[in-house]
Amino acid sequence: MKLSTLTSAMFGAAFAASAAVADGFPERPINLIAPFNAGGGTDLLLRGLAPHFAEAIGSDVFVSNMAGGSGTVAASALQGQRPDGYQMAYMSVTVSTIQPQIKNVPYGVDSWTPICSVAASPTMLFVTADSPFQSMEDVVSAVKAEPGKYVYGSSGPGAITHLTMVSAFAGLGIIDDMKHLPFQGSGPAIKELTAGNIQFFGDTEILMKRGDFRPLVVFNSERVEGFPDVPTATEVGIAAPLNELYLWGGLFAPAGLEPDVTAKLEAACEGAVASDGFQEFAANSGTVINYRGAEEFDAFFRAQYESNAALIEAAGL
Amino acid sequence: MLSSLPDAIAILLSFEGLVVLVLGTVLGIILGAMPGIGSTVAVAIVLPFTLTMSQAPAILLLLAVYAGSVYGGSIAAILINTPGTPQSAATCLDGYPMAQRGEAGLALGWATVASVVGGLISAVVLIFAAPQLASVALEFGPIETFALILLGMTCIVSVSTGSVVKGLLAGMIGIFLSTVGGDPILGEMRFTFGNWQLFAGFNLLAVVIGVFALSEVFMRASVHISKVSELVAFNGIVLPSRAMWRGRLRNLSKSVVIGNLIGVLPGTGAATAAFISYAEGRRSSPNRAGFGKGEPDGIVSSEAANNAVTGGALVPTMALGIPGDAITAVMLATLTLHGITPGPKLVEDNPTLIAAIFTGFFIINLLLLPLGMLLSRVAAPILRVREAFMMTAIVILCAVGIYFVRGNPFDLLVMGGAGVVGFLLRRQGVPMAPLVIGMVLGPTLELTLRQGLILTDGNFLAFFTGHPIALVLALAACVALMLPVWRALRARSTA
Amino acid sequence: MPGRPAANLKDDLMTRIANERVVVQLGLLIVALALYASTFAQSFSSSDLAQSPMFFPRIILALWIGLAVISLVQSARADDQAQPIASWLRIGVVLVATLVYVNLIGSEGFFLPSVVFALICLSAFGIRHPLFVPVFAIAVPGTLVLLFNHALGMPLPTSRFTYLF
Structure with missing residues (x-):
């Protein structure tokens, strides 16, 4: 008798708990995972976002780092977790759309519940300020005149820096006449660009603030505000889908998240991104904010996954 | 920059400046001295706090914690043979035998003085010669770096205590371990056997902590414990007297120069500098016969060089906006958050900030001496706990330290496995330092070799014909390999 | 010979x-x-x-x-021999306990496996004091959990029972 009351009480409690999952969410701290080292660009962006996200959702939020394998280790680990909304990772275009198509990782396009996108910047191809190349036309004629002479760098195979180079040179049909020299990270590659061992490198606009580089082309749908003289990829003759390339990133939870929880997280993300504090942070750090809600981000993510397949093909990855 | 020195000093001597310098250094020393916990974790702990600080204090806190933890790492390396970072691994080679001999305080004294001197000189070099040194860094392309790493690899021979064959074997195992994971040029996966956890390769720190700290625990568990009471006789740091320095200054200054130069080259790092400097000491020091058996020159070589790297690594960071190592990369990212884009004009545009960072770095190194002496006095009683408690705590701390390196429980398994393998190999007389050298230098060796082959269209000979620096370094590597053989032959013929 | x-x-x-x-x-x-x-x-x-x-x-x-x-x-x-092992039992227990311990942290959290590991490891080393051993086994991991999970906000893995440890 006593036992049965107890069990029925427990069942009742369990039932009530499952029904109230979304109502009570969040009832414990939320973990935002940076798939790269503490102190890197992604990590700091997330640490800048976390306090505002915490305020918006009304719970503790902490940032943890799970670095390795160009971000695939964190994504692979998250993919196997329970979709309870307490764990999300900030994934970039490469982690979420490129790596799963070139590596045998346990996640793919259907492994996620996209929550929101936070930032997106178009990439640029650039040379040093004292380089003889003033335009992409100069580059094409120089490469055709001396095939095999010119070298482009990247921060590693499959990185956004590599894909920028591939978009440009495959788009112009000269990639087979050039050499690719990958480095470990952007730092050494920029050093070799300054030293002259490589002639071309590509990344987002923020590197232009250094003042010693000259952009030749921007992979955006239109010219960017800061560089009105730099032509878009379409203008220099690069055809779709290689003509646009953005370094974007956003929050992803494992697939199968309850719609109510997704909605709460999405609302918190929107509030956090729009907060004065984060806007100021973004202005200081040169982050280009690009907010998309869950549904819109999902569609964008799937479209990117598709179109980046062409890029991977061109890169020979 | 020198004209903004008064403003810079005003920042440093403000309340916030002083608190950051002292607390950061103390925290760094304490964290570094804990077995298994090293610079990576120390920096991760303070990073959130730097986000809410203003520019100069944020960078200084990172620097203080970093410099403190590198110095603290040598304390654990010497007293209990458990380096918290790869760069203290070379310090174990002579520091631990000295401690076992009952001279732990003096061993730490040598390490402290060498660290402080190495750090201070590198700070001075940084203040006065950063632009000149940065142009040296630009001379080092992939091919020159390859030759330098080749020279570094010859250290394996000099740190192979006991058998050279076994040392080389350990070195090869280390290099092999570093090839697991993504191929650096093509990105294809090697030796992962379908396990995505291995896509990132074996974590260097997990292996280092496993083969040094955990295997040390197993070694102690395997032998008869006679003195259960005390781990090591230690009452605090004993500074070496002036007379003891006679005949050792040349080695010290050489080590500082090596540390500075290697620190300037992006992507080589403190562990490389410590080992190359140790090998050079073993080649040229008048006391070379005692290396590996508790010779102070061995401690000095390693510690002076690994601390001088800190200043060296700031050179390309500040002069070119290119991070010299992992910690300077964090510093640059922190600057970016504060609206400062690192680049060649960094010093020109922010003279006061940079002057504050440089002078702050000098002061941090000055603080190491009194704070190190004070903390070691406070910590001495902890080392008197019974060995069993200490061994248990070491395993638990190592687990914490390795977990926070990449936030991945898989690295704990790697650490455990490395501990067992390290234990088995050490029992057979296979030294572990060469394994660490192999793992530290292996990735750069392969990357620069293949980058060089791309640049020369596959012509290996062109590495040396068109690159005089590479040729000199490669010849030096040959000499370093041949010298022990030549010495042995000469000894035989005169006998 | x-x-x-x-x-x-x-x-x-x-x-x-x-x-x-x-x-x-x-x-x-x-x-x-x-x-x-x-x-x-x-x-x-x-x-x-x-x-x-x-x-x-x-x-x-x-x-x-x-x-x-x-x-x-x-x-x-x-004909060189490795150093003889003083107690196979002790080294065996410490080795196995360490390997099991590092395996369990990911799934069972940091605190509970650490307590059990400390108890086993200390008794393997021959320390069986009824007060010191449990106090040490709970205090050391407990302090670390309080520090990292609750003071610094960079949590160690937690158990399946609660997110608090």
């Missing part, structure tokens, strides 16, 4: 071959051979020999194999 009775020579040879040094080094050789063989099992896209992902590892593995053979021959001829 001059001066040893001739009758022991055969036993001597057996111990030389079966001793720990030889077994471990033979293991190293077999691992290297297996890894070398595995480099031919995978196919890679690059046609250029020097840029094949296996170019560098094969050189290293070949050197490993060569050195392992030399070292094995040296050990078998020199």
Whole structure:
């Protein structure tokens, strides 16, 4: 008798708990995972976002780092977790759309519940300020005149820096006449660009603030505000889908998240991104904010996954 | 920059400046001295706090914690043979035998003085010669770096205590371990056997902590414990007297120069500098016969060089906006958050900030001496706990330290496995330092070799014909390999 | 070995071959051979020999194999022995406990496995004080959990029961 009351009480409690999952969410701290080292660009962006996200959702939020394998280790680990909304990772275009198509990782396009996108910047191809190349036309004629002479760098195979180079040179049909020299990270590659061992490198606009580089082309749908003289990829003759390339990133939870929880997280993300504090942070750090809600981000993510397949093909990855 | 020195000093001597310098250094020393916990974790702990600080204090806190933890790492390396970072691994080679001999305080004294001197000189070099040194860094392309790493690899021979064959074997195992994971040029996966956890390769720190700290625990568990009471006789740091320095200054200054130069080259790092400097000491020091058996020159070589790297690594960071190592990369990212884009004009545009960072770095190194002496006095009683408690705590701390390196429980398994393998190999007389050298230098060796082959269209000979620096370094590597053989032959013929 | 009775020579040879040094080094050789063989099992896209992902590892593995053979021959001829193990029980318990411990942290959290590990490890080292052992086993991991999970906001793995430890 006593036992049965107890069990029925427990069942009742369990039932009530499952029904109230979304109502009570969040009832414990939320973990935002940076798939790269503490102190890197992604990590700091997330640490800048976390306090505002915490305020918006009304719970503790902490940032943890799970670095390795160009971000695939964190994504692979998250993919196997329970979709309870307490764990999300900030994934970039490469982690979420490129790596799963070139590596045998346990996640793919259907492994996620996209929550929101936070930032997106178009990439640029650039040379040093004292380089003889003033335009992409100069580059094409120089490469055709001396095939095999010119070298482009990247921060590693499959990185956004590599894909920028591939978009440009495959788009112009000269990639087979050039050499690719990958480095470990952007730092050494920029050093070799300054030293002259490589002639071309590509990344987002923020590197232009250094003042010693000259952009030749921007992979955006239109010219960017800061560089009105730099032509878009379409203008220099690069055809779709290689003509646009953005370094974007956003929050992803494992697939199968309850719609109510997704909605709460999405609302918190929107509030956090729009907060004065984060806007100021973004202005200081040169982050280009690009907010998309869950549904819109999902569609964008799937479209990117598709179109980046062409890029991977061109890169020979 | 020198004209903004008064403003810079005003920042440093403000309340916030002083608190950051002292607390950061103390925290760094304490964290570094804990077995298994090293610079990576120390920096991760303070990073959130730097986000809410203003520019100069944020960078200084990172620097203080970093410099403190590198110095603290040598304390654990010497007293209990458990380096918290790869760069203290070379310090174990002579520091631990000295401690076992009952001279732990003096061993730490040598390490402290060498660290402080190495750090201070590198700070001075940084203040006065950063632009000149940065142009040296630009001379080092992939091919020159390859030759330098080749020279570094010859250290394996000099740190192979006991058998050279076994040392080389350990070195090869280390290099092999570093090839697991993504191929650096093509990105294809090697030796992962379908396990995505291995896509990132074996974590260097997990292996280092496993083969040094955990295997040390197993070694102690395997032998008869006679003195259960005390781990090591230690009452605090004993500074070496002036007379003891006679005949050792040349080695010290050489080590500082090596540390500075290697620190300037992006992507080589403190562990490389410590080992190359140790090998050079073993080649040229008048006391070379005692290396590996508790010779102070061995401690000095390693510690002076690994601390001088800190200043060296700031050179390309500040002069070119290119991070010299992992910690300077964090510093640059922190600057970016504060609206400062690192680049060649960094010093020109922010003279006061940079002057504050440089002078702050000098002061941090000055603080190491009194704070190190004070903390070691406070910590001495902890080392008197019974060995069993200490061994248990070491395993638990190592687990914490390795977990926070990449936030991945898989690295704990790697650490455990490395501990067992390290234990088995050490029992057979296979030294572990060469394994660490192999793992530290292996990735750069392969990357620069293949980058060089791309640049020369596959012509290996062109590495040396068109690159005089590479040729000199490669010849030096040959000499370093041949010298022990030549010495042995000469000894035989005169006998 | 001059001066040893001739009758022991055969036993001597057996111990030389079966001793720990030889077994471990033979293991190293077999691992290297297996890894070398595995480099031919995978196919890679690059046609250029020097840029094949296996170019560098094969050189290293070949050197490993060569050195392992030399070292094995040296050990078998020199009759050198590893240091004797004082207590198989103690080292066995500490080894197994450590391996199980590092395996459990990911799934069971940091605190509970640490407490159990400390209890086992301390008793293996012969410390069985009824007060000190449990206090140490709870205080050390407990302090770390309080510090990292609750003061610093960078949590260690937590158990399946609560997110608090």
